[in-house]
Amino acid sequence: MRHTLSVTVENEPGVLSRVAGLFSGRGFNIESLNVAPTLEEGVSHMTITTIGDEHIVEQIVKQLRKLVTVIKVVDLIEHSSVEREMVLIKVNAEDAKRAEILRIVDIFRCKVVDVSVDELSIEVTGDHGKIEALINLLGRFGIKEVARTGTVAMKRALQV
Amino acid sequence: MELTGAQIFLECLKKEGVDVVFGFPGGAVIDIYDELPNYPFKHILVRHEQGAIHAADGYARATGDVGVCLVTSGPGATNTVTGIATAYMDSIPVVIFTGQVPTPLIGNDAFQEVDIVGITRPCTKHNYLVKDIKDLAYTVRQAFYLARTGRPGPVLVDLPKDIMQQKFEFEWPEDVSLRSYNPNLTPHARQIKKVAKLIEGAERPLIYAGGGVISSGAEDELTWLAKSLNIPVTATLMGLGAFPGDDPLWLGMLGMHGTYAANMAINNADLVLAIGARFDDRVTGKVSTFAPKATLVHIDIDPTSIQKNVAVHVPLVADCKSALSALKSEMEPNLDSIDWEVAHAVWVRQVQEWSETHPLRYKKSDTDYIKPQRVVEKVYEISKGEAIVATEVGQNQMWAAQFYKFKRSKSFLSSGGLGTMGFGFPAAIGAQMAFPDKLVVNIAGDGSIQMNIQEMMTAVCNNLPVKIVILNNGYLGMVRQWQELFYNCNYSETCMDAQPDFVKLAEAYGAAGYRVTEEKDLEPMLKEAFSNGKPTIIDVRVDPQENVYPMVPAGASLTEMLLV
Ligand SMILES: Cc1ncc(C[n+]2csc(CCOP(=O)(O)OP(=O)(O)O)c2C)c(N)n1
Numbered sequence: 001m002r003h004t005l006s007v008t009v010e011n012e013p014g015v016l017s018r019v020a021g022l023f024s025g026r027g028f029n030i031e032s033l034n035v036a037p038t039l040e041e042g043v044s045h046m047t048i049t050t051i052g053d054e055h056i057v058e059q060i061v062k063q064l065r066k067l068v069t070v071i072k073v074v075d076l077i078e079h080s081s082v083e084r085e086m087v088l089i090k091v092n093a094e095d096a097k098r099a100e101i102l103r104i105v106d107i108f109r110c111k112v113v114d115v116s117v118d119e120l121s122i123e124v125t126g127d128h129g130k131i132e133a134l135i136n137l138l139g140r141f142g143i144k145e146v147a148r149t150g151t152v153a154m155k156r157a158l159q160v
Numbered sequence: 161m162e163l164t165g166a167q168i169f170l171e172c173l174k175k176e177g178v179d180v181v182f183g184f185p186g187g188a189v190i191d192i193y194d195e196l197p198n199y200p201f202k203h204i205l206v207r208h209e210q211g212a213i214h215a216a217d218g219y220a221r222a223t224g225d226v227g228v229c230l231v232t233s234g235p236g237a238t239n240t241v242t243g244i245a246t247a248y249m250d251s252i253p254v255v256i257f258t259g260q261v262p263t264p265l266i267g268n269d270a271f272q273e274v275d276i277v278g279i280t281r282p283c284t285k286h287n288y289l290v291k292d293i294k295d296l297a298y299t300v301r302q303a304f305y306l307a308r309t310g311r312p313g314p315v316l317v318d319l320p321k322d323i324m325q326q327k328f329e330f331e332w333p334e335d336v337s338l339r340s341y342n343p344n345l346t347p348h349a350r351q352i353k354k355v356a357k358l359i360e361g362a363e364r365p366l367i368y369a370g371g372g373v374i375s376s377g378a379e380d381e382l383t384w385l386a387k388s389l390n391i392p393v394t395a396t397l398m399g400l401g402a403f404p405g406d407d408p409l410w411l412g413m414l415g416m417h418g419t420y421a422a423n424m425a426i427n428n429a430d431l432v433l434a435i436g437a438r439f440d441d442r443v444t445g446k447v448s449t450f451a452p453k454a455t456l457v458h459i460d461i462d463p464t465s466i467q468k469n470v471a472v473h474v475p476l477v478a479d480c481k482s483a484l485s486a487l488k489s490e491m492e493p494n495l496d497s498i499d500w501e502v503a504h505a506v507w508v509r510q511v512q513e514w515s516e517t518h519p520l521r522y523k524k525s526d527t528d529y530i531k532p533q534r535v536v537e538k539v540y541e542i543s544k545g546e547a548i549v550a551t552e553v554g555q556n557q558m559w560a561a562q563f564y565k566f567k568r569s570k571s572f573l574s575s576g577g578l579g580t581m582g583f584g585f586p587a588a589i590g591a592q593m594a595f596p597d598k599l600v601v602n603i604a605g606d607g608s609i610q611m612n613i614q615e616m617m618t619a620v621c622n623n624l625p626v627k628i629v630i631l632n633n634g635y636l637g638m639v640r641q642w643q644e645l646f647y648n649c650n651y652s653e654t655c656m657d658a659q660p661d662f663v664k665l666a667e668a669y670g671a672a673g674y675r676v677t678e679e680k681d682l683e684p685m686l687k688e689a690f691s692n693g694k695p696t697i698i699d700v701r702v703d704p705q706e707n708v709y710p711m712v713p714a715g716a717s718l719t720e721m722l723l724v
């Protein structure tokens with residue numbers, strides 16, 4: 001099962017390697033890991049996606065909470081949340097294929113950010129499913145390069 | 161008044177009430193050593209940094225206080241890593257101070273530079289690099305606070321040389337607050353009620369105690385619980401001494417080399433109270449058959465140790481002492497409503513019968529060899545069970561655990577989690593430092609003792625009359641035992657018949673040495689050695705073929721014991 005963990009940490013040197021080291025040292029799996037500062041000074045936010053059964057994810061959450069520099073860990077699977085990832089995809093686009101690619105770009109509401117004679121670079125933002133679908137679709141044209149940010153996520157506001 | 165970093169550091173140690181530092185100097189900490197003579201605590205100069213960290217650890221295990229270790233950068237720092245991991249696995253509070261190259265050189269592969277914070281990240285509870293003298297006092301304060309609170313453990317502070325030389329106003333931070341660190345000490349009231357109910361309903365309850373009982377100081381509460389409710393007790397290696405080893409309810413240690421009674425009891429209990437223990441694989445054997453008939457209650461301060469190896473029915477995150485006191489308050493008012501003596505009479509008779517039919521035993525020697533178990537029994541008799549016993553790792557460790565009856569907690573010092581050969585002797589030095597008048601005995605193997613034998617000089621210089629009893633079998637015995645039982649007697653590289661003359665070696669260091677080759681000399685020589693007032697090696701030639709039994713083969717169920 002894929003879990004997205006929202007982790008609030010003290011923004012101090014080594015915090016990333018403490019978290020990453022916890023995963024590698026205990027044989028846990030990291031699918032993606034994203035870190036950036038928050039609005040609060042000295043506090044950073046990490047979004048970690050990982051795959052594992054209930055037992056493993058429970059251990060991951062507890063072990064993360066045990067780290068002295070970790071302030072808070074939320075497993076977003078237990079909450080309604082918004083997840084996004086931004087991806088740049090460079091795809092083969094000879095003249096014959098170009099129109100079709102652009103149609104896909106349109107349908108997925110992506111942006112073309114770079115064009116050359118036989119390539120297009122596309123920027124796409126979306127949740128896990130959308131990104132996977134787009135990569136699948138573009139795959140048959142030949143993807144030359146992909147750069148992904150990894151997932152960022154937050155809990156949804158309470159709905160009334 | 162402005163003080164140098166070195167002075168601030170030492171002032172902090174004074175504030176923390178440190179009275180002994182185990183260390184070894186070097187260029188990166190020379191400023192600290194320069195100031196050291198002006199401070200009241202004692203510094204014990206070891207001969208290898210691994211000795212320093214194990215000694216600090218032994219001091220911590222024997223006293224329950226934080227042990228302190230101070231070493232230089234680079235090789236000094238890396239030499240402590242085994243000891244740090246040892247303390248980490250056994251949750252021992254130690255603070256390690258390492259020197260570091262000056263901050264402008266960090267990252268430049270400077271002379272004697274190593275990223276010790278990076279190296280020790282997975283084996284410390286937390287660690288710090290002090291980059292600004294403004295943070296120094298607070299960091300030292302936090303380090304001690306983290307080491308001793310919650311689930312205790314080693315904390316490392318890396319001190320760059322230039323920070324030790326800079327000047328700053330010294331201000332002692334009275335309060336420590338870490339927003340991300342709030343160990344949960346008090347138990348959940350509803351869970352306590354649930355446990356009380358389970359105990360009331362159980363016919364075959366068993367207490368399985370671990371090191372957490374000792375580190376939280378819950379021995380009295382544990383003893384109350386067992387005795388008032390007539391519940392038998394077993395313990396892990398780390399829990400030895402938490403419950404008196406001469407009590408009729410005591411079953412001995414459980415697990416791979418546990419007693420028949422303890423392992424059978426676990427197998428048949430209908431309620432197991434695991435207190436401050438972590439279901440280590442050496443304890444559980446095959447997990448799927450561990451305590452198959454029991455409702456499992458697990459009390460532990462560390463949430464990560466709950467449900468890690470074994471699914472438990474009632475998890476209880478709390479400090480063992482507060483949990484057991486809460487349980488006591490819960491049960492005390494109704495203590496008379498059940499006749500506990502009668503309630504568990506059948507069960508207690510059953511476990512005691514197991515103890516009687518299958519006691520710890522060994523075959524009497526049919527050769528002239530002395531049996532190693534006999535040596536431990538003699539050490540017990542002569543010391544009247546009052547010694548602090550440190551062990552190395554291997555058969556010696558298991559025989560010490562089996563045949564010395566620990567009456568008191570903090571009197572058995574052994575590397576449980578990491579299994580570190582070379583631990584026992586320096587740990588004994590640390591304990592002797594804390595208790596100069598007590599008999600401190602290191603039960604050793606001939607292999608292990610050679611891993612930190614250089615600390616003999618430390619013992620001699622500081623008049624620490626530690627007794628090393630070498631159960632000398634000429635083998636890396638425990639590995640030889642595995643080779644005999646599971647590897648077709650292929651004794652590959654475990655024969656250690658090329659040995660130093662341990663008596664002469666002791667004498668070369670200025671210590672005393674005795675050799676025992678015949679059983680009739682054992683008692684008089686041990687008596688003499690224990691009263692000579694000097695650091696001493698007693699080299700006892702024991703049966704080279706002797707094995708540790710019972711033994712549960714790795715991965716087997718606890719009931720599949722190989723017996724004598
Ligand atoms: C530092 C270290 N290296 C290797 C081992 C693996 N090991 C476990 S027990 C043992 C044999 C110990 O031999 P000895 O000290 O002579 O004790 P005995 O088993 O004979 O009592 C070894 C090599 C270890 N535990 N620690």
